[in-house]
Amino acid sequence: MEKIMLNGEYFMIKLVEASDDESESQSGRITLIKFNMTKWIRQLSRMPNISIFLKRLKHENVITEAHMSDIENEYSYGSQMEKLILIIQQSADSTSIYRFCKELRNMHPQLADLLENKNTDGKETDEYLRNVEQEFVLEFLRNTLIECLNCHIPCDEIHIALEEDLHGHVEFSALKTYFPQIFSNSTFVEGDKSFRDVTWKSPPHKEANEKVDMLSMTLDDFSTHIGDIMGQEIKPELRDCFQKAIYEEAITANIFEEMKSSQLKEVFAEYLGSINYGKGMEHVLKKLQQEIRENKLRSGIKTNIRLQQLREFDQPSNNLAYYQGAIVKPQTGNLLVPVHEFRTLIAPNKHWIAKETLRFLAACMNSRKNGTMHFGIRRDGDGCGTIEGIGMFNSKEVDEEISKCIKKCFYGEHLPFVMSCIREMQVIV
Incomplete structure (x- = not known):
């Protein structure tokens, strides 16, 4: 008999009499796989490409987008794998567990053998699926x-x-x-x-794959379209609110595309009644603005998009200001030029910022390059980025979280050198 503990719960395996009942046999096999997940968690956490493994699990619907984000917020591979196993233990059904084993076998057959407790090349798992x-x-x-x-x-x-x-x-x-x-x-x-x-028997619901040309819409059509999108993406009660706001304020697609975040909030909040104007609404509206800009670029229509210079490496921001929607393009091609990494996030999260900063720091140290990480700038390809901005947050707390993260991942004689390689966060408004 073996007994181990995870998250305050005991998992136990012992010899039992074999059953001819297929459902009981299947249930016992699932229990054994769950036990082995816990037993071999250290070996699982040492496998390379955990991020790729998580993406495959999400693609196979074993874990959700929220689960994946929660797991990736952990600093170490060990804690990431422990959280993944806990999610599987608590919420996954039999099919999801077998899909977990199949994806694991595709990447690491030996680890899959440990989980399934058999050396049959996953034949039973494939047959079940x-x-x-x-x-x-x-x-x-x-x-x-x-x-x-x-x-x-x-x-x-x-x-x-x-x-x-x-x-x-x-x-x-x-x-x-x-x-x-x-x-x-x-x-x-x-x-x-x-x-x-x-x-x-009844035609399936189809979603339009092609984006609608909002620029060619009349005011009536545009207000209806925006209302429908907000009702579908957020909640049905918003449909009439946004449709009325667009129509009564005479906001055409061109006017809507040029509106800043503060203007969007000021205009639409008046029509929401008791409903609060939140980040989810702003995010959907920003996506719609981006669709209009992309449509303008495809059609060759000039836009008010401006180019902007980034803060110089290791220099104070002074009076520098960033403009939402502006395009930035860092200098490239010279190995001595500092690298620039862009990251976007809807809601500021100090744990996620610290984790991404640590990854970037390690990459710069390994390649012996200087670099700056910019949060609130969307990566557009070809080295370009679009300034989107992020919500308010406490930069001091983020700096403390980054220091905590570094001290957890580096220690001994290496820690002072790592700490000397990073600068405090600079907030640019």
Whole structure:
């Protein structure tokens, strides 16, 4: 018998009598995998490319975006893996646990063997996931399609709807294999782009992939469009509020695109009643402004976008001011020129800022280069960035958190050298 403890809870494994009941056997296997996750957590935390592993788990719907962000806020790989295992132990179902094992095997087969406690190259895991996939696809086809002579549906339309319903990836070959089991009279010819003699019970909801040209809209259409977006993205009650504000204030797409954060708040807050104007609303409005700017650039329309110089390396900001929406392009090409890294965040988080600063610091020290990290500037490609700004925060607390983070990751004779390599944060308004 083995017994270990994680997060104040004991996990125990002991010899038990084998059961012929498949559900009991499956439950026992899941329990064993959970136990081994805890048992081998130190080995798991030592594997390289944990960030890639987390992205794969998110892609397979094993963890959520919020889980991933929470895990990445941890400073060390050990604490990141411990938080990941706790999330899996507490909230993951059997299918998610098997997907965890499959993704782990794709990156580190030996670690997957330790978790599954078998040296079968993951055959049982693959078989379980195939059975779950088959059951889901067959159920999806039964519930969404019906036979219809001389009707047809494009293959990609069914495939996309299936993956959206599953919140995961399904190979088209699997859909093609299972389809005849439900619709034996339906035909599909290799190279054809449709399933024939079937149709939807009710058409699936489609979201427009192409961005709407807001510049060509009338005031009435533009106000309706903004209202619909805010109602969908935030909450339905906002639809009429924003539609009324746009229409009554006669805000066209061109005027809207040039509005600053303070102006957006001043105008729309009056129409919200008891609802508070928050960061979520501002974020969606900023995205819409960016869509209009991109549309202008594609159409060759001149905008009020301005270019701006960044603060010089290791120099005080003095009277320097940044303008929201301005474009910055650091000097590149010379190995002696300090590097510039851009990061954006909706809500200031001192833990995340400290973690990203530490990563940048380590990268600069390893490559023996000077550099500045800029928070509140969006990375646009080709070395350019757009100044977006961030909310108010206490810079002293952030500096303290960065020092705490450095002292946790560096120690001994190296610590004084590391501390001498970093400067205090400078806030530019």
